[in-house]
Amino acid sequence: MTPEQMRDASLLELFSLEAEAQTQVLNAGLLALERNPTQADQLEACMRAAHSLKGAARIVGVEAGVSVSHVMEDCLVCAQEGRLYLQHEHIDALLQGTDLLMRIATPGSANVGPADIEAYVALMERLLDPSTSSTRVASPAFDVSHLLMTSEPAAPVIDPEPVQRIEPEVISEPARRTPRRTEGGERVLRVTAERLNSLLDLSSKSLVETQRLKPYLAALQRLKRMQSSGLRALDTLSEQLKHAGLGHETQEALADARRIMAESQHLLSEQTAELDEFGWHAGQRAQLLYDTALACRMRPFADVLVGQERMVRDLGRTLGKQIRLEIEGEKTQVDRDVLEKLEAPLTHLLRNAVDHGIESPEQRLLAGKPGEGVIRLHVSHQAGLLVLELSDDGAGVDLERLRQIIVERQLSTAATAAQLSEEELLSFLFLPGFSLRDTVTELSGRGVGLDAVQHMVRLLRGAIVLEQTSGRGSRFHLEVPLTLSVVRSLVVEVADEAYAFPLAHIERMCDLRPEEIVQLEGRQHFWHEGRHVGLVAASQLLQRPPSQSEDETLKVVVIRERDAVYGVAVERFIGERTLVVLPLDPRLGKVQDISAGALLDDGAAVLIVDVEDMLRSVDKLLNTGRLERIDRRNRHTAELARKRILVVDDSLTVRELQRKLLINRGYEVAVAVDGMDGWNVLRAEHFDLLITDIDMPRMDGIELVTLLRRDNRLQSMPVMVVSYKDREEDRRRGLDAGADYYLAKASFHDDALLDAVVELIGGAQS
Incomplete structure (x- = not known):
């Protein structure tokens, strides 16, 4: 590549960045002008954006960009001067020009031919002044100087020197990429996600390492206290030895020991203080480094909203609906990874609100609503989570229609569907392939619905809830982590x-x-x-x-x-x-x-x-069936006593058989002849398990279990039902009454009973 080609490549890249920023200004401003065509500040911002793009395109030699931005600027200047009142068709054409400019400026995008430029310029001229359109249509190889002489608007326009957006050193050093600048003038550099992750990882480890100084400081403090105790012990020893008539050499040795101990304590105090100060400063710097590295991963939520307001507007126009998107909290900071994963679900929810939620203007007027529908997106931080609330003032969900579709698709019987609550009905909307539309359209009925949104939210370890009020609108509540890091x-x-x-x-x-x-x-x-x-x-x-x-x-x-x-x-x-x-x-x-x-x-x-x-x-x-039970009693107490079981059955043979089996296994067993007898025994003594028959005189097993479950002292006791009745409805009666296990006597054998007992309360001793 020649130096000239390198210079041109660098300038084209700058033009692409310039176009990206200015088309965002145009999109936002034009959508605001569609609601209020006379907003002076928005007209000024859009005009300057188009003018800047024209100058930038002229500098880099992108003639198509000059032509398109010039006619857009003409239209906006006419609106500023009051010679033109912007209608929907003007906004449509200006937005079309914005898209065309982005295609022109994007490397590798679909080619824009001379015919496209001619057609667009002709369209704009017809909208402005059909009588002069023939003088302003640019040819494929139009003369720029001629365009400047004949096509500038009559009203004076301040030209903010486009060359100021290209730094001189970039032109002289084409190999170096120029950092972008934010609206506040801050320099912005491109850094890979891997490097940011590595930086965050290193900063977190640095923060952890500074915490390891605390144990060392604590140990030094203990050593300092030990030395103080040693000095006091030496003083006491010196006083005691004075009365023993010490020699001169002994006194000097004792004095040396005290001096050395005092000096070491002083040195230790100094070093401890220095280490304490160093640890504090190191911790502060490590925390600042970590917070800064974490902040590098955070982006304003507005980054995911680029183009969303335009998408809602264009989609509404396609469907013949008037819709406004209101956004609150777009400056909320979110991890860039979370932000990227939220773009697709948010787009789907917005399209869903436009297509399914907002009614046509005629329907809204009949319902006593304004002809223009409103979709509101509120973004905020709550308890360490990113909370998104997307609501609309549309028709809500037709619950009866939803109930009918559930039955038609055999997802539920008619009787069950009739008893489903609103929350249960709405949960069907999140099933894969579920749609309220009967036919496939460009927007609906393709089987990719709210289940895709729910899947992505789950991947983010978040949750989504749908609420609705018939005739008044729907509301999606999403909660996801602020960061995955x-x-x-x-x-x-x-x-x-x-x-x-x-x-x-x-x-x-x-x-x-x-x-x-x-x-x-x-x-x-x-x-x-x-x-x-x-x-x-x-x-x-x-x-x-x-x-x-x-x-x-x-x-x-x-x-x-x-x-x-x-x-x-x-x-x-x-x-x-x-x-x-x-x-x-x-x-x-x-x-x-x-x-x-x-x-x-x-x-x-x-x-x-x-x-x-x-x-x-x-x-x-x-x-x-492999879920283990948690021992509810103190382990030491459980080891001191055998577990006690009460067997309640009106058959002597059955009672004795069960009693002997359980005793031989090491359990302590008591028996009762019927439900009434069993109830009295239960209230008088402690048992770990109740084994009862169903059919008994005075009080049957169902009544006994029901009474037990109502008693605050006994309700946690495990219960096993052993009965000749082996039908499913009999088993269900026992379990519904509160039994934990149902064993049929018809299939009764030693191991079945003992295995069930072990499963319920464990072995005879813990």
Whole structure:
């Protein structure tokens, strides 16, 4: 490449950057002018943007750009001077010119031919003044000087020297890339994401390393106190030895020891103070370095909004709708990785609001609404999360139509669909391939709907909720992390190792007493916010040794992922921490229940839990029946006593058979002849398990179990039903009453009973 070619390449790149910035100004300004065509500030901004593009295109020799921007400038100047009132067709043409300029300035884009330029210039001239259009149509090889003499507007226009946008040193040194500048004049350099990630990783490690000075300082402080104690001991010894008539040499040796001890203590004090000051400054600098590196990854949310307002406007015009997009919080800072992943879901939600949400002007007027629909996007930070609320004032969701489609597609029976709540009905909209449209159009009915949005939000470890009010509009509420590089977490201890639960998935933390744990269908639950929540041990999920703690109180983390809620029992709460996410070695593949790693302040490693994966593990354990029970009593107490079982059956043979089997296995067994007898025994003595028949005189087994579940003292006791009735409805009656296990006598054998008992309460002794 010749030096001249290199210079031209550099200038064309500058023109491309200039066009990108100025077309954004034009897009925003033209959309504002469409709502209010007489806004002087917007007219001025658009005119200057077009004028600047004309000058920049002239400098680099892009004649097509000169021609297009010139006729756009003419139109805007006429509007400024009051000779033209901007109509929708003018805005359409100006926006078309903006797109054309971007195509001209973008290297490698679709070619723009002379015919395209001629057609556009002719269009603009017709809109301005049809009688003079023939004098302003540029030929493919038009003369720039002629254009300048004949085509400048009559009104004086201040020309802001375009060459000032090209730094002189760039022209003389074409090989060097010129940094872009923001609106505030700050220099902007392009840095790869890998380098930013490396910088953040190094800064986080630097911050961790400074924390390691604290233990050294603490050790030096202890040494200083020990030396002070040593000096006092020497003083005491000196006083005691004075009365013993010490010799001169001994006194001198003792004085030397005291002097050396005092000097070493003084030196230690100085060094400790210096190290303390150094540690403080190092910590401050490391924190500043980390915060700065983190800020480099953050971008304003406005970056993802480029073109969205224009897209809503153009799409609305295509559908014959009048729509305005209002945005709040566009300066909210977000991690660039999150920002990139949000662009596609946000675009889909906006298109969905335009196509499905906002009605036609005629329908809106009939409903007593303004003809123009409004879509509002509110962006904010809340509790360490990025919260997006996208709402419209459209028609909302036709719930009856939705219910009908659910039945037609055999996703539910008519009877079940009729009983579905609004929240349950709306959840069908997030199913893959689900659409409210019967036919495929350019915008709808292609089977790629809200499920794609939900999938991307889940990948970001976030959540999305849809709410609607019939006739008044819909509202999407999205919550995603502000950054994927840093996660606010609760650090816990499991089997003497640290694990972190992201706060975004934590409902609450709590301490559970043994009496608060109940048994339902063989599983442990506790009461949380008006519902029973399943209880699982983190040690089993993470494949770690079970807890050896003798504390009866359980430390529980309540985690939620959409509708799935479980309590995870851990050994200890370490505390809340902000962790820098360190990806696991890709050679490990996907580690079950773990998403990444991190370092604590003391340099210790911690694994970050993949909550969604962990909940899948819980479901798998439940489906296979391998979920382990958590011992609710003090381990030492359990070792001192055998477990007691009450057998309630009106058949002497059955009672004795069960009693002998259980005694031979090491359990302590009591018997009762019917439900009434069993109820009296239960209230008088302590038992670990109740085994009962169903059909008995005075009080049957169903009544007995129902009474037990209503008693605050007894409701957590496991219950097994052993009955001759083997029908599904009989089994369901027993389980619905509160039994944890149902065993049919028809298939009864020794191992079946004993295996069920072990599953419910474990062996005879812990």
